[in-house]
Amino acid sequence: MQKPLRLAAVAAACAVAGAALYGAGAATAGQSTANSTHEPYNIGLLVKDIDTYYGTAADAAGVYQASPTSPYAKDLASIDKAARKYIDQAARKAVHKGEKPAVVFDIDDTLLLSLDYEKRYNYTYNSATWAAYVNKADRPAVFGSPELVRYAEEKGVEVFYNSGLAEAQRSAAVENLKKVGADINLDADHMFLKNAAAPPSYLSGCATPGTWTCTTVQYKSGTRKHIERDLGYEIIANFGDQYSDLDGGYADRTYKLPNPTYYVG
Numbered sequence: 001m002q003k004p005l006r007l008a009a010v011a012a013a014c015a016v017a018g019a020a021l022y023g024a025g026a027a028t029a030g031q032s033t034a035n036s037t038h039e040p041y042n043i044g045l046l047v048k049d050i051d052t053y054y055g056t057a058a059d060a061a062g063v064y065q066a067s068p069t070s071p072y073a074k075d076l077a078s079i080d081k082a083a084r085k086y087i088d089q090a091a092r093k094a095v096h097k098g099e100k101p102a103v104v105f106d107i108d109d110t111l112l113l114s115l116d117y118e119k120r121y122n123y124t125y126n127s128a129t130w131a132a133y134v135n136k137a138d139r140p141a142v143f144g145s146p147e148l149v150r151y152a153e154e155k156g157v158e159v160f161y162n163s164g165l166a167e168a169q170r171s172a173a174v175e176n177l178k179k180v181g182a183d184i185n186l187d188a189d190h191m192f193l194k195n196a197a198a199p200p201s202y203l204s205g206c207a208t209p210g211t212w213t214c215t216t217v218q219y220k221s222g223t224r225k226h227i228e229r230d231l232g233y234e235i236i237a238n239f240g241d242q243y244s245d246l247d248g249g250y251a252d253r254t255y256k257l258p259n260p261t262y263y264v265g
């Protein structure tokens with residue numbers, strides 16, 4: 001994962017911006033209270049909103065789980081329903097035109113839900129705890145996503161994975177995806193992970209061996225370009241929980257899955 005901006009970082013940035021605005025307002029207006037600032041949404045209330053959205057509750061093992069009847073689950077169900085209808089139609093059209101249809105899925109919080117990690121660490125990010133969490137290979141599915149992967153496969157659509165997870169995390173990702181029932185095309189020709197030590201030549205514009213400067217959009221859109229231009233597929237749909245999974249083209253349609261718990265630019 002590319003350094004996500006979680007809550008602590010957001011709070012710090014807001015505090016700095018707020019202080020600067022307050023200072024300016026107070027100096028020009030000569031008032032003891034600012035009247036021209038926009039107070040950010042309260043962070044404690046935001047956490048409660050997120051809990052409500054996911055229906056977050058600890059299970060018997062103390063693992064935070066999302067509820068299958070939560071607003072989050074309902075949002076996913078409506079996205080999945082629309083995506084199935086579209087995939088069915090787009091796959092037929094593509095085959096009719098002699099194209100090879102493909103779909104692309106992000107992994108973190110598109111297929112594997114990290115809610116337990118986010119809640120446990122109060123929506124902050126730490127590379128060591130994150131790596132340990134991913135390596136447990138025990139994340140639950142994002143509701144409906146493994147079924148959507150299998151649906152695309154059944155419709156004759158080639159499934160690819162496009163993830164910011166590192167090469168070192170490949171075996172854990174494969175194990176976890178198998179565990180949640182997304183057991184389709186989990187080979188290195190279909191699962192693209194971030195290989196900073198030996199980046200592929202199609203990323204040479206922003207990555208050379210040992211030097212990685214690709215933004216998430218450059219990496220992910222560059223990978224989709226490779227799938228279309230070099231491998232000859234037509235990406236009919238691209239699924240991700242971050243806009244940086246979806247920006248940059250090389251997909252006929254994009255599907256943004258909900259994730260209010262962190263931001264990856």
Ligand SMILES: [Mg+2]
Nearest residue numbers: 106108109241
């Ligand atoms: Mg993601």
